[in-house]
Amino acid sequence: MQQKYHLQCVACGHVTSDFGEWFTQNQQCPDCGSKHSEVWYTSDYEELSQIIHQRVESFWQYFPFLPLSDPSNIITCIEGGIPIERWGFLEEFAKEQYNLNIEVHVCRNDLNGGTGTFKDVSASLAASLFKEYGIEQYCVASTGNTATSYATYLSMAGVNCSVFLPDNALKASEAFISAYGQQVFRVKGDYTKTKVIASGYSKTNHILMSNGNIDPIRVEAKKTMVFEWLRQLGRIPDVYIQAVSGGTGPIAIDKGVREIQSVYPGLRNPRFLFIQPDKCDPMVQAWEKAERENFPAGFENEYPTIDNPDTEIPTLATGHPTSYPILAKLAKAVGGSFVRINESGIADNARLVAFERQVMLGPASAVCMAGFFESLKKGLIHDGETVLLNIGEGVRRSPEFVDKMIYTTKMVDSVDECQPHTMSSYREQLWKAVLVN
Numbered sequence: 001m002q003q004k005y006h007l008q009c010v011a012c013g014h015v016t017s018d019f020g021e022w023f024t025q026n027q028q029c030p031d032c033g034s035k036h037s038e039v040w041y042t043s044d045y046e047e048l049s050q051i052i053h054q055r056v057e058s059f060w061q062y063f064p065f066l067p068l069s070d071p072s073n074i075i076t077c078i079e080g081g082i083p084i085e086r087w088g089f090l091e092e093f094a095k096e097q098y099n100l101n102i103e104v105h106v107c108r109n110d111l112n113g114g115t116g117t118f119k120d121v122s123a124s125l126a127a128s129l130f131k132e133y134g135i136e137q138y139c140v141a142s143t144g145n146t147a148t149s150y151a152t153y154l155s156m157a158g159v160n161c162s163v164f165l166p167d168n169a170l171k172a173s174e175a176f177i178s179a180y181g182q183q184v185f186r187v188k189g190d191y192t193k194t195k196v197i198a199s200g201y202s203k204t205n206h207i208l209m210s211n212g213n214i215d216p217i218r219v220e221a222k223k224t225m226v227f228e229w230l231r232q233l234g235r236i237p238d239v240y241i242q243a244v245s246g247g248t249g250p251i252a253i254d255k256g257v258r259e260i261q262s263v264y265p266g267l268r269n270p271r272f273l274f275i276q277p278d279k280c281d282p283m284v285q286a287w288e289k290a291e292r293e294n295f296p297a298g299f300e301n302e303y304p305t306i307d308n309p310d311t312e313i314p315t316l317a318t319g320h321p322t323s324y325p326i327l328a329k330l331a332k333a334v335g336g337s338f339v340r341i342n343e344s345g346i347a348d349n350a351r352l353v354a355f356e357r358q359v360m361l362g363p364a365s366a367v368c369m370a371g372f373f374e375s376l377k378k379g380l381i382h383d384g385e386t387v388l389l390n391i392g393e394g395v396r397r398s399p400e401f402v403d404k405m406i407y408t409t410k411m412v413d414s415v416d417e418c419q420p421h422t423m424s425s426y427r428e429q430l431w432k433a434v435l436v437n
Contacts, residue, residue, distance in 0.1 A: 005067045007037040007216060019067055019217075020133045027211055036214045038255060039067050045263040052231040056081040058113075059121050059224040065259075067220055068128050075127035075157045078113035079120040080224055084232045084388070089356045090372065098376055103386040105233065107225065108359065110394025115149045115176070117393040118249065121221040123149035126210075127157040129217060135159060137207045141198035143191055143245060144173035144315045145364075145393055146210070155180040162207070164198035166191045168314045172399050190308045192320040213246040213323040219255050222248055226256030229388070230264070237388035239381055240270035243367040244283065245318040247274065247327045249390060254330055270388070272336035273380055274327060275371030277343035280309035282321050287328065287338035300328035311343060313363045315393070337380055341370040345437030347404035349373070350395075352430045354405060355423075362398045365391035373434060 007016040011034035016022050028035045043064040051061055059080025063071060090104040114120035123146075130138065139162040140150050147163040154161040161182045165174060167189060177184050185201075187194040195212075202209035210218070229236055236257070242249050250272050257267050276284050286303035293299070306319035331337060346366040353361050353369060361369065368391050375381050395402055408426060412418055 003042065004064075004069060005039050005041045005043075007039050009034055010036040010038060018069075019129050022216075023133060023135065023208060027208060027215075035211045037216055039216050039220050040259075041065055045260060048227065048260060049263065052227065056228070056231060059124075059221065059228075062224050062227055065227075066125060066224075067216075068125070068132060070132060073128050073132040074124075075131060075153055076113075076124050077120065077153075077156075079124055080112070080221070081228070082108060082111040084228070087357060087389075094376060094381070100376070100381065100383050102381060102384070104372075104389070105237065105386065106389045106391060107228075108394075109390070109392055110359075110362070110365075110396070115145070115152055115397065117145045117149055117397055118222075118390065119146045119149035120153075121224065122146070122215075122218040122248070123153035125221040126150065126217045127153035127159065130154065130159045131157045135208060137205070138162070138209070139164065139198055139202050139207050140210045141165075141191070141195040142169075142173075143317055144169045145397065148173050148176045148397070150210075151177040151180050151182040155182060162198075162201065164194045164201070166194045166314070166317065168311075168317060170314055170398055170400065172397065191318050192305070192307070213248040213251060214326070215248075218248045219252045222252035223256030223259065225249070225390075226253055226260070233386070233388075235386070236267060237270045238385035239273060239375075239387040240390065241273045241275065241368055241371050241375065241387065242390040243316060243364050243371065243392060244274045244276060244327065245316040245364075246321070247323045250274070250330055251323070251326055269330065269334050271334045272327075272331045273371065273375050274331065274336070274338045275341055275367055275374075276338065277311055277313055277316060277346070277367055278340050279311035279343045280306060280313070280317050280319060281340050282306050282319060283324050283327065284338045284340040286321075286324055287331070290328070295332060300325040300332075303328075313343065313346070313367065315362075315364045315398075316367065337375075337378075339371050339374050339378065339380070341367060341374050342437050343367075345434070346370055347401075348430070348433040348437060350401070351405055351407060352434050355427060355430055360395035360402075360405065361391060362393035362395050363401050365393055368392065370437065373437075 009029040012032040014031040094100040109118040110116040112120040141164040290299040303324045309319045349369040350361045350366040
C-alpha cells in the first residue's frame with residue numbers, strides 16, 4: 001500500500017515517513033534539529049473538489065488530506081464544519097461611514113462542538129494521532145484555549161495531559177482542565193516562563209510536548225479552513241482578520257493554499273490583517289518599526305519582548321512572539337499589516353455584536369472585531385473586497401467577561417422609577433461607544 005503522507009523538514013528537506021517516526025524523533029528533524037516540518041500527501045486531490053461540493057459536518061470529512069491512517073482512531077466532537085455567516089450590519093457600517101461596498105463574513109468558532117474555540121480542530125487531530133500511535137503522555141504550555149481543548153480531547157482518547165498555564169490564565173481554563181482529570185501546573189510567571197518550565201518537564205520526563213504554532217498537527221488541522229472557504233464561499237477572501245497571540249491560523253492558511261495550488265492554480269493567500277491589543281502588542285511594535293525603516297533585509301527577525309504583559313486578555317498574552325518572523329513574511333508578501341486596538345474598548349465591541357447578532361463574544365474575539373473597525377479607519381480594507389473575520393471563542397470560555405456585557409440595568413426603589421424602553425436608543429449608545437474607540 002502506498003504511504004498516505006510524509007513529513008518534510010522545511011529547513012533541510014529531510015523526509016520523515018509518518019507521525020509514528022516523528023514522535024520517536026522527539027518531533028524534530030534528525031539531521032538539522034529543526035522542529036518545523038510540513039505534511040505532504042499522495043492522495044488524489046480531485047477527491048477534494050468532490051468533497052467541497054458536499055455537505056460537510058466536520059473537518060474529518062477531509063480525511064484523505066489529514067495525516068491519520070485508520071479512521072477508527074478518530075476522536076471528534078463534530079468540529080471544523082461550522083457555517084460561515086455573513087454579517088450585513090458590518091457591511092452597512094462600512095458603506096455609511098467609508099463609502100465601501102464590501103462583503104463581511106464571520107467564522108464563528110464558538111460553534112465548534114468541543115470547547116467552542118478555534119483550537120478544537122487541532123486537539124481533535126492530536127487526540128486521534130495519539131490514539132493511533134499509542135501515545136500515553138503529553139504536555140502543553142498554553143495561555144488557556146489550547147490547553148482546554150487538548151485536555152478535553154485527550155481525555156476522550158485516554159491520554160494523560162500535563163498542562164502548564166501562566167499565573168494570569170483564566171480560572172475557567174484551569175477548572176475545565178481539572179474537571180477532565182488532567183494535571184495543571186500554574187506557573188508563577190508569564191507565558192514565556194511557562195514555556196520554559198514545560199519544556200524542561202518534557203525533557204526530564206521524556207514526554208512529548210506541543211511544538212507551538214509550527215506544530216504540524218495544529219497546522220494540518222487548521223489548514224482545512226481553506227477547504228471550507230472554497231466550499232462555503234467559493235473563493236479565498238480578499239482580507240483575513242484574526243487576533244493573534246501565536247498565529248497558527250495564518251501559517252495553516254498558507255500551507256493549505258500551497259498544498260492545493262496544483263488543482264486550484266489561481267489560489268493565493270488573502271491579505272492578512274493581524275490584530276493585537278495595546279497592552280500586549282510586540283508584533284505590532286516590530287511591524288511599525290519595520291515600516292518606518294522601509295522593511296530592511298531581515299526585518300522579520302527583529303521584535304521586542306514584553307515581560308509579564310499587563311493585559312486583561314490572557315489568551316493573547318504572548319510577550320515573546322517567536323512566530324513573528326513567519327507571520328511578518330506572510331503579511332509582507334500579500335500587502336498585509338499588524339494592527340493595534342485599544343484594549344479598554346473591547347467590551348463595547350462585544351456588546352454591539354451581542355445586540356446586532358445575538359452572539360456573545362469572548363475577549364479575544366472582541367479584539368478581532370475591534371480590529372475590523374480599526375482596519376476600516378486605517379484604510380486597510382478596500383472597495384469591492386470580501387473580508388473574513390476569524391473569531392476565536394465565545395463568552396462561555398471567559399465567564400469573567402460576561403459581567404462586562406451589563407449596560408442596561410437601572411437600580412430602582414419604586415414602580416415610578418420604571419419606564420418602558422426602546423432598543424433603538426441602546427443601538428445608538430452602542431455604536432457611539434464603538435466609534436469613540
